[in-house]
Amino acid sequence: MRSAILARKIDEEAAPEEARRRARGRRAFWLKQLYAWHWVSSALCLVGMLLFTVTGFTLNHAGRFEARAAVESREASLPQDLREALAALPASGRAALPEPVAGWLKARLGVPVPVREAELSRSEILLSLPRPGGDAFVSIGRGDGAILYERTDRGWVSYLNDLHKGRNAGAAWGLFIDLFAGACLVFCLTGLILLQFHAGRRPATWPVVGLGLALPLGLALLFVHA
Numbered sequence: 744m745r746s747a748i749l750a751r752k753i754d755e756e757a758a759p760e761e762a763r764r765r766a767r768g769r770r771a772f773w774l775k776q777l778y779a780w781h782w783v784s785s786a787l788c789l790v791g792m793l794l795f796t797v798t799g800f801t802l803n804h805a806g807r808f809e810a811r812a813a814v815e816s817r818e819a820s821l822p823q824d825l826r827e828a829l830a831a832l833p834a835s836g837r838a839a840l841p842e843p844v845a846g847w848l849k850a851r852l853g854v855p856v857p858v859r860e861a862e863l864s865r866s867e868i869l870l871s872l873p874r875p876g877g878d879a880f881v882s883i884g885r886g887d888g889a890i891l892y893e894r895t896d897r898g899w900v901s902y903l904n905d906l907h908k909g910r911n912a913g914a915a916w917g918l919f920i921d922l923f924a925g926a927c928l929v930f931c932l933t934g935l936i937l938l939q940f941h942a943g944r945r946p947a948t949w950p951v952v953g954l955g956l957a958l959p960l961g962l963a964l965l966f967v968h969a
Contacts, residue, residue, distance in 0.1 A: 770940075774937075774940060777933050777936055777937055777940070778937070780929055780933045781930065781933040781934060781937060784926045784927070784929040784930035784933065785930050787923075787926040788923065788926045788927050788930055791919075791923045791926075792927070794903065794906070794907070795907055797903070798903045798904050798906070798907035799907065801900055801903070801904055802904050802907060802908075805904070808900045810897055810898035810900060810901060812877075812895050812896065812897050813895070813896045813897075813898075814893065814894070814895050814896075815893070815894045815895075815896070816891065816892065816893045816894075817852050817891075817892040817893075818889070818890060818891055818892075819851055819852060819890045819892075820887070820888050820889055820890065821844070821847070821883060821888035821889075821890055822847070822888070823888070825841075825843055825844050825847055825888070826885075826888045828841040828843055828844055829841065829844065829868065829883065829885060829888075830885075832863055832868070833863055834863065834864075834865050835863050835864055835865070836863055837860040837861065837862055837863060838860055838861065838863055839859070839860050839861070840856060840861055840868070840870065844883075848881060848890075848892075852881075852890070852892050854872070854879075854881060854892055856870065856872075856881075857872070859871075859872075865885065866884065866885055866886065867882055867883065867884060867885060868882070868883040868885060869881075869882050869883075870882075870883075872894075873910075873911040874911050875901075875902050875905035875906055875910060875911055875912050876896065876897050876898065876899070876901040876902025876903075876904075876905055877894065877895045877896040877897050877901070877902075878894075878895045879892070879893065879894040879895065880892075880893055935952075938952065
C-alpha cells in the first residue's frame with residue numbers, strides 16, 4: 744500500500760515536468776518550421792526586394808533620373824500581295840494583322856508583332872507596341888502600303904521603373920509580381936511570429952514594431968492630403 748502511494752506521488756511530481764518537456768518540444772518544432780519558411784521566403788524575395796527597393800527610390804525621385812529618349816525610325820513599303828491581305832480587314836475598329844503581314848514585318852524590319860489587335864481606320868492601320876522603358880508603333884498606309892516603324896527608348900532606369908509598376912511587362916512578369924508578393928507576405932508574417940516568440944527576451948520588440956506602424960500612419964494623416 745505504501746509503495747503504491749509512493750509511486751502515485753512520484754507520477755504526480757513527474758507530470759508537470761513531462762508537460763513542460765512536451766511544451767518545449769512543440770515550441771522547438773514550430774520555431775524550426777518558422778525559421779525554415781522565413782529563410783526560404785527571404786531567399787526567394789532577396790533579388791526582387793532589392794529591385795523594388797531601388798526602383799522605389801528612383802520612382803520617388805523621378806525628376807533626378809530623367810533620361811533623354813532615343814528615337815529610332817524605319818520606313819518600308821508593303822508588297823502588293825500583302826496589301827490585298829489588308830483589304831480584308833474592316834474599315835474601322837480593331838483587328839489582328841494577317842499572319843503573312845506580321846511575318847513580313849518581322850523579317851523585313853525586325854519588328855516582333857505580338858498577338859495584339861491593331862487600330863483600324865479607312866486610311867491607316869496603327870499597331871501600338873508598348874514595352875517597359877519605352878514605346879513603339881507600326882503605321883501602315885492602306886492606300887499605298889507605306890510603313891513607318893518608330894521605337895522610343897527611355898533608358899534602363901525607365902525600364903526598371905516600369906518593371907516595378909508592371910507596366911507593359913506582359914503576363915509572365917505579372918505572375919512573377921504576384922508570386923513575389925506572396926513570398927514577401929510569408930516572409931513578413933513568419934518574421935512577426937518569430938518576434939512574438941523572442942519578445943520576452945527583447946523588451947524593445949513591440950515598441951519598435953509600433954514605431955514602424957505609427958510613423959507611416961502619422962505621416963499619411965498629417966502630411967498626405969487628398
